[in-house]
Amino acid sequence: MEKTAFDIEKIRAQFPTLHRLVNGKQLVYFDNGATSQKPQVVIDRLNDYYANENANIHRGVHTLSQEATSAYEEARNTIQQYIAAQHSHEIIFTKGTTDSINLVAFSFGELLEKGDEIIISAMEHHSNIVPWQMLCERKGCLLKFIPMSTKGELDLDIYASLLSTKTKLVAVTHVSNALGTVNDVDFIIKSAHNVGAMVLIDGAQSIQHMPVNVMDLDCDFYAFSGHKLFGPTGVGILYGKEAILSTMPPYQGGGDMIKEVTLEKTTYNSLPHKFEAGTPHIAGGIGLGTAFEFLNSLDMKAIEAHEKELLEYATERLKTIEGIKFYGEATEKVSVISFLIEGTHPYDVGTLLDKMGIAVRTGHHCTQPIMDFYKIPGTIRASFAFYNTKEEVDIMISGLNRAVGMLR
Amino acid sequence: MKTMQELEQEIIDEFAIYDDWMDKYEYIIELGKDLPLIDASKKTEDRLIKGCQSRVWVDAEKQDGKMIFTADSDAIITKGIIGLLIRVLSHQSTEDVAKAELKFIKEIGLQEHLSPTRSNGLVSMIQQMKLAAIKQSVN
Numbered sequence: 112m113e114k115t116a117f118d119i120e121k122i123r124a125q126f127p128t129l130h131r132l133v134n135g136k137q138l139v140y141f142d143n144g145a146t147s148q149k150p151q152v153v154i155d156r157l158n159d160y161y162a163n164e165n166a167n168i169h170r171g172v173h174t175l176s177q178e179a180t181s182a183y184e185e186a187r188n189t190i191q192q193y194i195a196a197q198h199s200h201e202i203i204f205t206k207g208t209t210d211s212i213n214l215v216a217f218s219f220g221e222l223l224e225k226g227d228e229i230i231i232s233a234m235e236h237h238s239n240i241v242p243w244q245m246l247c248e249r250k251g252c253l254l255k256f257i258p259m260s261t262k263g264e265l266d267l268d269i270y271a272s273l274l275s276t277k278t279k280l281v282a283v284t285h286v287s288n289a290l291g292t293v294n295d296v297d298f299i300i301k302s303a304h305n306v307g308a309m310v311l312i313d314g315a316q317s318i319q320h321m322p323v324n325v326m327d328l329d330c331d332f333y334a335f336s337g338h339k340l341f342g343p344t345g346v347g348i349l350y351g352k353e354a355i356l357s358t359m360p361p362y363q364g365g366g367d368m369i370k371e372v373t374l375e376k377t378t379y380n381s382l383p384h385k386f387e388a389g390t391p392h393i394a395g396g397i398g399l400g401t402a403f404e405f406l407n408s409l410d411m412k413a414i415e416a417h418e419k420e421l422l423e424y425a426t427e428r429l430k431t432i433e434g435i436k437f438y439g440e441a442t443e444k445v446s447v448i449s450f451l452i453e454g455t456h457p458y459d460v461g462t463l464l465d466k467m468g469i470a471v472r473t474g475h476h477c478t479q480p481i482m483d484f485y486k487i488p489g490t491i492r493a494s495f496a497f498y499n500t501k502e503e504v505d506i507m508i509s510g511l512n513r514a515v516g517m518l519r
Numbered sequence: 520m521k522t523m524q525e526l527e528q529e530i531i532d533e534f535a536i537y538d539d540w541m542d543k544y545e546y547i548i549e550l551g552k553d554l555p556l557i558d559a560s561k562k563t564e565d566r567l568i569k570g571c572q573s574r575v576w577v578d579a580e581k582q583d584g585k586m587i588f589t590a591d592s593d594a595i596i597t598k599g600i601i602g603l604l605i606r607v608l609s610h611q612s613t614e615d616v617a618k619a620e621l622k623f624i625k626e627i628g629l630q631e632h633l634s635p636t637r638s639n640g641l642v643s644m645i646q647q648m649k650l651a652a653i654k655q656s657v658n
Contacts, residue, residue: 134540456573456593456594456595457572457594458572458573458594458596458597458639459548459594459595459596459597461572462544462596462632463544463596466540466541466544473572474572488573488574488593489572517541517544517545517548518548518595
């Protein structure tokens with residue numbers, strides 16, 4: 112696709128959901144951190160797959176199977192190029208970020224031994240906490256945490272002091288889903304490599320907001336979900352360096368991941384198929400490729416600038432609401448704003464905003480340790496995508512004022 | 520004492536005058552603000568239902584063969600709805616509470632608050648109220 116100048120109206124026109132009414136009001140969708148809306152090209156691609164190409168992949172000599180296989184593998188290539196991975200077989204299709212992280216925890220985890228250490232941070236999503244706790248229980252490893260400041264920034268001095276030759280893996284989020292903080296992953300990766308530890312970056316909240324180049328980052332694993340970056344649900348990616356993936360045992364056994372099976376013994380298929388047991392979400396994988404083509408048609412620099420402007424504008428406007436308190440005031444942030452308004456409960460505010468057609472997230476955002484840190488039950492979170500506008504921010508501000516007026 | 524059906528109808532009639540969501544929610548919020556629902560000493564961990572969104576405390580007792588419920592929530596809309604539930608279910612017999620179907624919530628257009636995605640503790644609260652009644656009926 113050809114790159115076009117950043118034209119917000121043209122972009123919005125491609126997302127049908129943005130034009131629907133909710134409770135009789137024009138939808139204002141500010142829950143992009145949970146999932147993004149889908150452009151028409153992605154929706155069409157899914158339809159087209161089921162209408163014209165549907166067949167199982169990697170296992171048929173007939174035309175449909177060959178067409179489906181090449182569409183699926185082309186999607187893999189598109190994704191490889193987008194994140195600048197060295198090889199397409201370093202791109203593993205999974206169900207999503209959670210599945211990608213579990214794959215590493217179970218497979219790479221098999222290589223760990225009692226006493227080995229894993230480092231995560233205090234701002235991880237539950238899906239980047241629980242698989243490691245389970246691994247530590249299984250293998251007798253030790254889980255350590257990088258603490259964060261009240262501004263919502265990781266303490267990298269303490270991180271450096273946690274690292275040792277016992278550290279085998281550091282698993283950290285690129286961007287906090289609850290706070291919007293962009294972590295200094297360059298430093299985190301370099302420091303971990305200095306002690307010989309591997310690094311997994313949870314990219315669920317970053318790849319839709321900024322260019323990602325896994326070779327420049329030099330991370331060993333990078334995980335993300337399709338549905339948060341304008342693709343289908345139920346499909347995601349695990350990027351892993353070939354040298355590491357090839358030493359890891361398979362995660363699940365089944366069809367497609369084998370080379371030869373006898374009743375006694377199986378030899379495994381090569382990368383990436385070793386990690387893709389069973390019939391995958393074929394339509395999803397192909398649709399995800401289309402989502403990346405769509406992103407390729409946009410100017411990522413212009414998107415970053417637009418989202419930064421939205422973040423600054425919304426933050427300034429929100430400050431006019433009496434009794435507002437922000438959670439996550441890091442210097443480096445993406446367009447995510449978490450807040451509470453004195454004298455109101457997030458559930459009540461979220462319910463009333465919904466009545467006005469405004470979708471925000473309320474609750475703990477699957478990050479209970481962060482909520483415990485601030486000693487709050489949850490927050491109201493507005494998370495923007497490039498298709499959001501300042502006019503929508505204005506609607507949210509009026510909605511919040513109205514809700515607060517009713518609740519106080 | 521009015522029956523559960525009569526109390527439900529009373530609430531449905533009260534809400535019938537509101538044709539606008541705003542008025543309806545203002546009324547629920549007022550209910551939530553007005554009602555001291557549970558004794559502070561009963562806001563204990565074992566009476567707490569942790570929803571993802573809001574927290575609910577519920578206490579059940581049996582007096583003279585009737586179930587007496589008190590409950591509270593940190594969210595005011597949840598609290599207002601709790602007030603309505605208690606109005607219908609409290610002072611009813613254990614048998615009636617155990618098999619209550621509670622059609623009024625849907626009738627007054629608040630069904631969304633009982634959807635699993637809300638996870639505001641209300642669904643668990645109704646389950647606990649019924650379970651308490653079942654337990655009391657065999658005691």
